[in-house]
Amino acid sequence: MRSAAFLPAIFADTDEFYAERGALLMKRALIGLALAIGCSLSIVFFILTSATLVHWYSIIACMFIYMFPIATAIQYGRKPPEGLDAKKAVVRKYVRQLVIVVIGWNLIAFMILPGLDPDTRLIVISMFVTVVLGHVLPLSLFPRYAIAVLVLNLIPLSLQLTSLGDADIAPLGIAGVVFTFAEIIIIAWLYVTDMTGLRKSSGDRGAIEPDLTVSGFRQVKISSVYLKSPPSVVLQLVTALLLVIALRAPEIESTLWCWFLAFVSMQAIRAAVFVAYMSRTNDDRVGRWRAFFAIGMLGSQFVWFAFPFIFNAALSDFHLGVVAGVLIVIAVLSSIGLTSDRALLYANTALCISPPILFIASDINFWMLASLGLTAALTLFLVMESIHESAIRSLKGGLLHKLANYRARKMEELNLDLINARHRLTEVNASLESQVLERTQELKHQANHDMLTGLGNRYRFTNMVERALDEYHNDQSGFAIYLLDLDRFKEINDGLGHFAGDHVIRETAQRIRDVCGEDHVCARWGGDEFVILQRYVSSREEIYRFSDDLVNKLKMPIELSSGPVSIGASIGVSVCPEHGTTAEELLEHADIAVYRSKCMRGTVSIYNDNWGVEAAERVHLAQALRNAIESQGMDLALQPLIAMNTGKLTGFEALARWPQTDNAPISPGVFIPLAEECGLMPMLGRWVLQRACEMLQDVAPDSDLRVAVNISVLQLLDVDFVSEVLDVLTLTELPPERLELEMTENVFASDVEQIRNVLSQLREQGIRISIDDFGTGYSSISYLLDFPLDTLKVDRSFVTALNSGGEGIFSSIIALAHGLELSVIVEGVETQKELNSVIRLGGEEVQGFFFAKPMMLPELEGWLIEHRDTSFDIKQKFPFVSLG
Template identity: 50%
Template sequence: MLMSNFFPKNLRATEEYADERTLSLMKRAIAGAFVALGFSIAALSMVALRTGWPHWDIVSALLTFYLVPATYAYRYIRTPEEKRRPTTARRNLLYMSIAMVTLWSIVGMIILPGLDADTRLVAVSIFIVVVYAHCLPFALFPLIGMGLMALNLLPLAIQLTLLNDDSVIAFGLCGVMLLFMEVGTFCWLHRKDMLALKKNEADGAPDQEPDMSEEGFRKRLVFSLHANSTPAVMMQSVAAFFMVITLRVEAYESLLWCWLLGYLSVQTLRTAGFLAHGENPERLRLRDWRLLFGAGVVLNQLAWYSLLILFHDIMSGFSLGVVSGMFIVIAVISTVGITSDRLLLYLNSAMCLVPPVLILFSGEEVWSMVSLGMLASVSLLIVVENIHRSALHSQKGRLLQRLTEFRSREMAELNNDLTDARERLTEVNANLEKQIEERTEELNYQATHDMLTGLGNRYYFSRKVSEALKEQNDEQAGFAVYLLDLDRFKEVNDGLGHLAGDHVLRVIAARIANACGDQVICARWGGDEFVILERRDVSEVQVEEFATQLVAELRKPIDLDSGPVSLGASVGIALCPEHGTSAEQLLEHADIAVYRAKSRKTGVSVYDDKWGHEASERLQLVQALGYAIDNDEIEIAMQPFVSVENGSLTGFEALARWHDNVRNVAISPGTFIPLAEESGLMPAMGRMILRKACQTLMKEVPESDLRVAVNISVMQLRQHDFVDDVVSTLAEANMPASRLELELTESVFAGDVLQIRQVLSTLRDLGVRISIDDFGTGYSSISYLRDFPLDTLKIDQSFVAGLRNGGEGLFSSIVSLAHGLKLSVIVEGVESRHDLDKVLSLGGEEIQGYFFARPIDSGKLGDWLEKHSSRPFSMKRRHLSVAVDNHSG
């Protein structure tokens, strides 16, 4: 098992750190060349003095060749790094070394046969030092070094074996065994060099975090036993060689060399064990590795015992003293590498103590020697224990140092990562802040401007009127408010389509903006109504003149695909402070003036306080509306919501409908709903619509999850008992709160925000859904959308109309805004297949519009459901050259 791993992996050829190792090789080669030169001169001098060898001068001259590799290595070191060729340099240095080795082998073959035993022994001893000087620099490239050592030692060993001298045959074989044992030395040196290179590359940091557990520490101790014992083996081998030289006498010389051969064999087996552990520590359990190592220690000591037993007879006088001192040295050397294992340290120390004690006991003063031996034993135990404790503390200290270095490097890497992350985050934040700023500017613009015409919207205009009123209160100049309503726009919009209507609105808006210039503020109030604020002191004549010119400008033909069309306009004017000192008064009076201009077809009308006929008509309408509410004559119509995901029906919006039975006419919701709000009838009418919507839903679809959405005004939310009304209505209809959705217009944000938010939060806690209707046409504010308890955002149909003329970016922005606030999206006003395809491509969860169904009378809802509830609408996008208009769904 052990011999199969005698040549470990780290002795195999590798190019790792090849440049650094080559540079170190050159530096060591210089030192090795001069060491080899010095000992070579010593060997030749000794041979020449003892034998009078006639050719010593020629061989000495050849020694100057040692300067060749030294000079070559020095030139390589001085060569700039970018011009070095490591592979070529190593090859050339190897060739030079082989030449020197070959020269020495030839000289050895010539000299050794003619030398006497003592001279030959000295020469061989010196030659071994020369061999080490040749080969050890190549420990950085161990395969080359081992080959070079074999080339040095094998010829010498073979020649000694074949000298026909029985006393040196074993000596020659020792050279062969030494060659095998040197594998451990090369492995140990190579490992030390590679660890040093890796440590330098990592700035002193360990490769990985050391295992500080008890099991990990035990593994570390066993590893230390095997990794650090190679020097002890080599030093004991050297001591054994000198011991043989000390005891050498002619009668026992052959036996001494045989003992040395056996001893080197034992050390070779121990070296094989070290290498096997280094190759694969997991092959055996820790206990087995420890037992195997202990067996090697015991075997090593038994080999020394055999020396004492076999050669005790020739130990006397000076040699006995030298052997005793040598045993003491061996006792010290043998502890190298095993100080971390208490049991092995004690065992080795006790066994080392036996030979010198036996030698002392051979004297005459036995009892004094026994006392001295006991004292030495106790002292040895104390010293050994201190050595063991010191070794453990050293091991732990090194592990803690490695752990500290590892943690320090990890912290440094973490700090670098954090620094990089912080820099990236700073860059991302800067980009994000820029995007937020741009997006905020865009949303602020969208919140204050009409997306179709580019003019200011209702919120923007109301704010400007408020600012003008503050200036008026500060006794500065008055101002005029114009309300402009287009004539015959409905004909264009219904007859030519919404795309044509949108184009007309954009052209009208551009003409109004041009007429107003930079000093006069204009905005789109909604639908086909526009408002103008002239913030200067103007007379009634001046405002009429300006309005007349504006109407004339608006009557100019507008080019459409179907041909030019001309529209008229009616303008109502209210002056501040003559006709009102609040925005509501001024706009109401301007509205009355528009109504008068339309009814009398004058085009322009300035409000007159003496008018009463219109007020009378409005009063009659209010009374009729109150009667209709009291007699439950307000009906509802249901318009469905359709899921974008699968085209299934998800609910309805309840829309108020009023047919005046007295005059037998249908009153538009655009007329009676604002009138109900102005007259205070809205809370009563809202309760009626809410009750009928819940009852209708539970009558037609009692067991489904379909919901009904009911429009709620700000006035209703301000009622203190509004929440109670909702709860009682749900209980009366036996309807779950989750099936009710309350729709609020953006005007809710202009009211008492705190009170309204509290009411909505209470309702939402009950399970009622809250949505914002007609988003983008009123008092939109991102902060309100974020702070109010909302579930759904309904995109106004004007944005759908904008899709017909490139309004995709704005539409997508609104959808992204809603989803960013975790609101679902309902898109209203989808009237054609083209609208549907556009909406499907841009996003939203539900769709409402004429494409699926017009508002359905509550009495006809059952029939409609029977036809459509089990047949989902198709949500598959179509790519047609001509949009298909389908109002029936």
């Protein structure tokens, strides 16, 4: 059941004290339902004694339905449901069951009321109002439900009375509709009273400091007037109903009910003002609400004042005396809630005693009446003044009591805060030394450990080396220092992001810790470098054995969100005392050793005294390489590509060369790794790309020959790489179809999505893409499927293996490439025997010293003059034959 949205704010749905209200509802429901059942039985017996009850079985059925809400209330009291939602569900269930009972009573009323005589019908209706109160009043804890049940009880009954065709009783039906709205004041008053009591019992009393100012006291007085008015309104409604029933006569019955309708309408207006006042939020306009209340009070008294004048002629002297007595009673009842407001109290008293005085004036001497009336009025006003003064003192006393409670509560809270503060201060003082010690230990740990991996840091490791050196000086026990540098970590960190790089570092640290155990000291030196201290080294075989365990452990794949990656490590070792007797010497020599290991592409190197000179020379070599690239001191060689089916020249592969003025050229096997290590590959790659395009345009400008250029991972990860390639093609006027970009398999260990996107953009321009040195890196068939590729280049190591039974692997690679619709270039063919094997096993193009070595521009121009118009007879011992 849902309440209408237009109800005032005081009836808004709220979960405040829902559990307590639910428990009270079920207790009161048993009382209310018992009252309803008792009144229902009284109605049945009264009808049986006064008239014939035709539909008795329907009443018995309705009485039986009462068992369901009673059972729900009893079950709730015995075992309250757990959880707010469960409690709400039971309350809704009770309301639905009560609604079914109400509907049953409405149906019964529609059946039996038309057959009753007017007097019996009126008494039955009066008793039914008590039944309605039994239904509604317990639900005042949930005002929306209460209003819904009230409307469902009274509105159908009132409409039925209006439609019975009895003109005398029709005003009573209309009064019943208005009475429904007047009764809302009861629901609102009971709801506010209950909620105030719950808040007090929960400890909210005195939560707000009372306002003892003049304006604050005015607020208290008007609130007192409003909160005490509902009992007066209800009692007046009951009195008016009893008066009308007692004075009923055929000739004035319709008029009586019309007067009662007017009186109920006035009380409904007062109820609306009461509900509006209780629904106000932060409204301090006391005068406005006092005026509203006064208007409602004056209107109510005016209706009472009109009663004896309207029915004076039709009532006997006895009845007029009864009316006068009732008015005196009303004077008392209506004064109940007005004692705190002198003006309203006096005005109400004057209005109540005026009608009796006027009645008496019609038969008694005027001067005698005036003296008696003045005496009675003065006496009554003195009584009212005494009552008013008592009420004001009571209000002020209540405010002072609230203020005292508020101040006492605040003092208790302050004392409690002081006690708690003292306890906290004691605890802080007691634990301060412990906290300082813990913080000192934490700072000491941070100063000695790496935050990412939890391993020791440079400072701690250096101290451990110093300690080991002290032990060496005491007992001559040597030790070894290992420096590990991860392979390809920069590609992973730059390609997959720093989060992936951090995960790799943490996993590597854990693996190093697992291999070292408790016998070794391991630490993170910085970046992707780790150091290990091994005590009591007995032989170099022990060093190699331990290094192999480390490398094998580190080579195991590491799972990342983008897929597994594998890394290795280069290890440099220095031994005390052979390579130094200070921490600086040993660590420096281990660093030189690991550098040597990377250059030699090995896994472990033990320091040699000659390497120190080589390391210095390598620094000078790196600087010379940078200068050579910037000053165009590099050169380029092109090696031909030959089609295996025709023997014709199809293009060249561009290979960087570094000539020296006085010495032999420096091998690419030396300067290419050096460029990668020093971050010069992007610069070198840009130069090679542009120079290769220029050379092809120089030697074969109008042909369809292509040039293949090697590119690095770092170039592919550059966001400007695509535009750089297109700028070079535009500058050299080389068609995109004549350019082929070669990349090694290590691109699959980088940011795969980024690289795939770059390659797709290049291929859309017509540039060919190939995988170089296939089978020697980290290829995956899934990557070959996903990447936009044109060519697969078979590494020379597979060609060499053909001489020792490697045909199966070679043919599998060819079949794989063709299955993926990739053309195949076979590298490194140097002999006729290798060529014959390659021809037999398949491939589209071939490259190697058997046809031509890489040639600089002058040599290449001469070679092209001699062989441009020839094709290679790749099946003969002599390589070429004239086509002319």
